[in-house]
Amino acid sequence: MQIFKKYPFYVLFTSTLFFSGCPEILDIFPPEVEILSPTNNEEIGQVFTLILSASDNDQIKDIDVIVYQSDSSLVSLKMTEEPWSANFSMQTIGEHRIEVIVTDLVGNFKKIELDIYIKQYFGGDGEINVNSPTFGDSWVAGSTHNISWGSTNVSGNIGIELYKDDIYYNRISNSSANDGSYSWNIPIDIPSGDNYQVAVYSLNDLSLGDFSEYFSISSSSVNSITVSSPDGGESWVLGSTQDITWSSTNVSGYIGIQLYSGDSYVNSISSSSANDGVFSWNIPSTLTLGDDYRVRIYSTSDSDIQDYSNSYFSITSSQGGDPPNDNCNIPHSTTGTTFTYVNPEQNIYNFGDTYTAGLYSSLYSVGQQGGAVLRLNGNTVYDFGSWLVFNSDGSYDFTLPAQSSEIVPSNCYTMVIIGYNLQDEYVSEPFTIY
Known part of the structure; x- marks a missing residue:
């Protein structure tokens, strides 16, 4: 028997590999x-x-x-x-x-x-000029100060920024009215330094702006109020509106404002106002003209925290200058006996002001009187009309006439109320109109 032995059988295929048009390796790397x-x-x-x-x-x-x-x-x-x-x-x-x-x-x-x-770079003063703070000013952290500026042909609002060592520090106001003044409550935690500046610039035209001079900010724990205006030498007109300004340090709550003549209290301007550094005061036309006025500003929560104007300021008439001081010749005096003429405390007026006359009797009500006239050195220069009905308290408000060729500045005017019988006259003390 023939034995067959098995051997592995291999078939070898050979071929030639051709690479034609092989694409590049894919770029997956970003720049x-x-x-x-x-x-x-x-x-x-x-x-x-x-x-x-x-x-x-x-x-x-x-x-x-x-x-x-x-x-x-x-x-x-x-x-x-x-x-x-x-x-x-x-x-x-x-x-x-x-x-x-x-x-x-x-x-x-x-x-x-x-x-x-x-940040803003200004190419010069432009059309905005910062007036305050100025070089050498030292403001206290936690106090309130007015940033002030002037502008010409600048429309819209302004922005205000704080710089330290010529580098932007923080924003004081994103948008504020371009009215020349901004009351800044300085943050209590601001670092002390002597190279601060404020920049004021137009939000409509960023090329218009100005930097203040360098000033310093210091830290303090003292509670204080400092009157800025009026601080002496100002001349404010009766009937006008003026800003009373101040700064404060570590004063919480509200402030009060009082008016003094010399060392004597006159009246309260505001018993409670926001401690924001400015109060708009409408000066009453009934105040007596004078040159020895001061204001007192105090904390309503601690009246010992206070300050007065450093010196006196004046309240004047709209005419300006000193009141007349003529030699008067007033031949007429009161002839009526039923009433007593009540003279107002004010004795200096402007043309067109209100003059409040009064009659008094413990027995009779004033009611209606025959009329009233204005006299200058005894000569009638203006007639207020006839049959005037007085108030229940015996007063009557007269509007003084405008200046004319006959009605001239003088301290020799008298108000004459004609009695109901058209004969009695009740004559005031001389007073000034100018």
Whole structure:
């Protein structure tokens, strides 16, 4: 018997492999990009240059740059060739974000961002000029001071910022009326320093603005009030409206304002007002003219915290100058016996002011009287009319006439009330109209 042995059987196929038109290896690598200038959180001016460094393993197609404020896109541009830089001239200030997107030929991209703060640079005084603070002023943290400025042909509101060592520190006011004054409550935690400035600028035209001179801010725990105006030498007119201003340190709650003549209390201007550094005072036309007035400002929660005007100020008439001081010749006097003429405390008036006359009797009511006239040195120069009905308290408000050829500035006027019988006369003390 023949034995067959099994052997493995192999078939070898050989062929030649041909590679024709094999595609490139897929590019999955994004470009690289770096912002060289400005740097993150840098404070820069409104005109600046963005400088980038960008590279790719093949080729960069383009670079998009977008500048945002909050979530609003302000400026966008596209760069397609080196150098990777661009100049910007911004019309806004404050916090901004720069977004850079670099893309290569096959669509790979990389996005980076940085934050910047654009601050105002003014090319001179422009049309706004800061008057206060001035060089050498020392303001106390926690106190209230007026920032003041003047402007010409500036429409709309203004913004106010604080700078320290020529670097933006914080915002004082985002938007304030362009009325020449802003009452600033200085934060109690602001660092002491002597290189502070405030910038006041137009929100409608950021090229218009001005920096104050350098001033200092110091810390203090003293409770104080300081009257700024009137502080002596001012001349305020009866019937006008004037701002009483002050600063305070560590004073909470409200303040009161009082008027003094010399050392004598006259009246309360305000018993309770916000401690915001300014109070608009409508000066009563009934105040007596004088040159020895002062105001007292005090804390309503602690009246020992107070201050007076450093010196006297004047309250004058609208005519200006000193009242007349003529030698009077007044031949007529009171002839009636039923009533007593009640002279007002005020004895100096302007033309057109209100003069309040009064008659008094313990037995009779005044009621209706025959009339009233104005006399100058005994001569009648104005007739107020006949059959005048007086108030229940015996008073009557007369409007003094305007100046004329017969009615001239003088201290020799008298008011004459004609009695009901058309014979009795009740004559005032001489008073001044000018």
